Amino acid sequence: MHDFVQYVESYLGSDKTPGAAGNVFWATVYVLLVFVGLSVAVIAMNWLERKILAHMQVRLGPMRVGPHGLLQPIADALKLLLKEDIIPDGADKIVFWIAPFIVVLAAFTVFVVVPFGPTHAITDMNIGILFMLGVSSLSVLGIVTAGWASNSHYPLIGALRSSAQMVSYEVAMGLAVVSAILMTSLNATNTGTLSMIGIVEAQKQQEVWFLFKFFPLGIIAFAIFAIAMVAETNRAPFDLPEAESELTAGFHTEYSGFRWSLFFLAEYSAMIAVSSIAVTLWMGGWLRPFPNLLQGPTWDLAFSLFPGLTFLFLGGMCFYNTARMPKHPLFKIQTIGLAGFGALLALIGLLMFLPPIRDRVGDIFWFSAKVAGFMYLYIWYRGTFPRYRFDQLMKVGWKVLLPTGLALLILTALVGMRTELLAQVREVLR
């Protein structure tokens, strides 16, 4: 028992991730935390997407289940769990059964290396970014098997579209990622890194987000990635595999109940995963804004107040809306519920002002805030854009993004090596 406590405590002073430190206990704790956090994020995204999309479309969205529809995702989850689990007669049962698990596994496994902070990651691999890209592209396997096993035309076409789409956009995505990785090698030792934590630390060391590095090269690489990542996660305007108006629901047409909800879960966690890559590679990961420009204990303190202030703001919004609730007796429970939710958020906000918590959640907060920005973009795209046609999608992927990505990679390399190159040129000229 004493050994165990010591084993647990031995990690606390470490400045490494639990995986890198080899501490199984804390790694398990982190895995559970990430899993729970991700599930909560998906549930929150479900509600937020409906609400934000609704407000963009001059309607209210869910309003009945709980105050402002806050309990809607829970009601949906219950409904999905209680639904009849249908496997079509002609389906390949085993493959049909396995497909959603492949997708979910791929979508969740990538979070092993996502760095929420310098120590807040399950583990730190030296091939982190390759691991993320590799594992996340496994989900196409699940989609193809799902479409195939359904033994139905619409899912089959959806699966074909999906596989072609994901494979082609991975190429452009990879090129954009490589150009960011090239930037990590611009240090004294001229060695780059593929580690997710290393990439963020390189940005800190070079005192610039890779988004603004070699302007405009960084922004172009980021733009390529930002387009490819939408295609990669099958979201509007690239949501052809599940184009509702064409293929009813694409590859998951024949799925229902819990299996369908697994696809749903996987889609949203994949969105979060690719947004995490974008944040890590180009937007400084967990770093707070201006970590080098606005240095010193005063600025540190000011920025560490943000998490608590955000939660207090959200709580305040809840209280404001509680006051605006209809004063009808039938709304009593809803009003109390909303006030309670606001109180909970405010309490979390106050807790975040406590110094020990404040110091530990800062990086997670900034990382999540940046990812949340991407999540909002996803919803915004969906509310604004029509859907691409299949051939146009391929055209954008192969004829626009791929050549741009290649040119960008070469340019980044040239600009990165400009001093050496110039020295060579001078040598030759002399």
Next chain:
Amino acid sequence: MSDPNTLSPLDLDTPDKTFLDANELVINMGPQHPATHGVLRVILRLDGEKVLGLECVIGYLHRGVEKIAENRTYTMFNPYVDRMDYVAAVSNGLGYCEAVEKLLSVEAPPRAQYIRVILTELNRIASHQLWLGTHALDIGAITPLFYTFRDREEILKIFEKYCGARLTTHAFRIGGLQYEAYDGFEKDVKAFCSFVKPKIDEYEELLTTNRIWLERTRGVGVISGKDCIALGVTGPVLRASGVQWDIRKALPYANYKNFDFEIPTGQNGDTYDRYIVRMIEMRQSLRIVEQAVEGIPEGPVMAKVPKVMKPPVGEVYHSIEAPKGELGYFIVSDGSTQPYRVRVRPPSFVNLQALDIMCRGQLVADVIAVIGTLDIVLGEVDR
């Protein structure tokens, strides 16, 4: 696919091969499908994503409206026509009432004519708004649907205030109108006109110059003016192919000759041109409404028609420009209180013929776009 017409017609009797050993895929779209605008069933023959040919299967909503007419008096049949093109019920009513009026040789009084024009043109806007919303939804833009439905609501409110019904209005009677315009009708209509103009700009802002929208609609579902005429295609589809044919101008009915408006035409006959034509049509309809509401004369709203209508023996064909195209009524009277035969020439039914020609050689996604751009209403196709 240089000449799409040389393709052999769909042979649906050959057994459907499994997709393992076949290059062609026969896929059944509808009658329950989110984008077939009702219960249209389309059997597609695909090579991958490419459409080799298609066949429409209709009749799922057949209610025998024309047969019902033979067992109803002229007055009793009037509400039935609203159920054909239910998104433009007022136009249907106008066509029927005018056809019977022609048979009876009566004419609606001027005041009734003006109110009829206002309501019909408002209905045209409502119909185009519904078309725009669903068409954009089919192409994947989900937001315009809510914008158009929000604004269409204002039109339906005017209808509701006028006659109590919102959708199947039964607004007109043979010989004029049953109801005098309510107090504040002119004010409401004027308010609507100034309300909806910026809203149409708003729709255009979302779509007209949207890159993806352009790519999805330009060069999609092209049909030439010649083909349109050969197939009998009318309405905005015909005009987008460059043929300036609008019955409101060509064979003026009601009192359309009193109003100043333009007939928009396109050049390419593609989905984008049809979109533009309909957008301009909405603005032109507003123009007509504004002129009409300024000039409503005083007077009765009902002509002298007999209580029991017994039109003289004979036949009449009367057509109007419904939002979807030429809507014609052919009525044969045997001198009794009930028509001997009523034949409706619905624009949706005739326009749907063009689906095959417009879709061959295109992709599956284009079939959806083309069904949307044809603006069909299955209630009218099947009757």
